[in-house]
Amino acid sequence: MQRSDVVVIGAGPAGMAAAATAAGHGASVTVLDEQSRPGGQIYRDVDRAGPARAAILGRDYLHGARLSGELRAAGITHIDGAEVWAIEGQGRVSYTRRGCAAQIEAGRLILATGALERPMPVPGWTLPGVMTAGAGQILLKQSGVLARRAVLVGCGPLLYLVAAQMVRAGTPPVALIETQTRHDLTGAARHMGGALRGWRHLAKGLRLLAEIRRAGVPRYTGARGIEIEGTDRAQAVICQSGGKTHRIACDTVLLHHGVVPNTQAARSIGVRHRWDAAQHCFAPVLDTWGGAEGAEALIAGDGAGIGGAVVAELSGRIAALRAVEQLGRITEGERDRLAAPLLRARGRERAVRPFLDAAYPPFAEALAPADSTIICRCEEVTAGDIRGYARLGCLGPNQAKAFGRPGMGPCQGRYCGLSVTGLLAQANGQTPDETGYMRVRPPLKPVTLGALAQMDGTGDGAR
């Protein structure tokens, strides 16, 4: 079996920075990543973006190329296209690459599995043509593909970024349907102090809005009653805004109301998670370094709680310092000295979060959808089904599986887990922590028998 001092799962900003830092202190490092090329979602395919795409995507995106460059350093083995499906014991990681299973033993394990889009169940969200805003951006980053007639629906900085990038590409969105209200913004004002410390973010946001406005993209704010119309594909978005009902015809709908930690891998090894009321999601319970409660692993990046790309990069380096100290490559004193400026920078970067979290709260209708709205896309379980299970005495998501299979399809609850917890908590008058979350078990991704049969134990997947 292969062995590495440090095994990093994920090659986004946290994973790339963690790998580079650990290797910089002489540790052997293996990075396992699902994608064909490094970058994660935020810096997706940054090494291949030509000048045209670079101009559209902007300088923040291009920063990722510096990180992917660091990933090519001596001592780092980057195994691309590696789908991790099990983590066992003290750090034995099983994965599939090009149809062959392989295993690697980690001295220290760093999970950098990033974020997922917060599920946004609204009527019609399963129709072809409806995607996450992140997906729309991935199409642009990786493939240079843009939706010609798209409506962006939801809230948050990413929605404006995607809209501005579409404007720059010459395919502005048909409309922006925004769910945040003026009340959200005034409520967020009390976090302005922190936001001002992160003033660069705010200035960036204002520049994006100016670009969108200049392009003449209509904005519908405080939108309610959002529905996507269509039979075999999305054809229009219906919403109420400004006291009127609007129907906006389109071919593509891009949904977004924030991102949440991707907790699948961490949960599968028993890391304790706690509800984060400000960010409306579960996050792992961690120490300063990213050391997880309940399992032998460090967690860095958005998977540790949403902080964005810069926080992710810093957290990756901080976690790596802890890992190399635990491996005996540096002393605790050296670790603390090296980490001090990183911790300070991370504190400054995090200062803007309370403002963003308050200004762009999740869309209330998607947290409590109408009975007929599908919440589990795979098994087609509706919000009404979940409420029905609660009436029959169902208290938690694991019990709900026995009632109607929510979370038991191929996505394993990635896009319904938070909805199931939320609906059961509402129906039973409990907190999300009391209600709990779906138990996550390996395999984290489907594995074929053929892939297992080809597992030879030597792990030549690295070549």
Add this chain to the structure above:
Amino acid sequence: MKTVSPFLELEEKPRVGVTFEGERFELPEGENLAASLLAAGVRVFRRTPVSDAPRAPFCMMGACFDCLVEIDGVVRQACMIDVVDELEIVRPGAEAAKGTDDAAK
């Protein structure tokens, strides 16, 4: 199916031939399969086993499994595959369903 694509491709790249449900498409070599099929005008990637509802890529990052297709008898996520020459792609279960229909005749 080959209607005007709702998606625009910014760059021209060398293309290879693949088939989707028996129909031939010229897709950019080495590019993401899900993105390339969308750009080629494919709207419905699969139908759900529960209600036969149409689905297409949703997350583009390997998490939602809505872009599942079948290649060489293996059901895979189109968003995690690169385009290579002569891929033969079908909707998952399409072959099996055809078998059942034939048996019923």
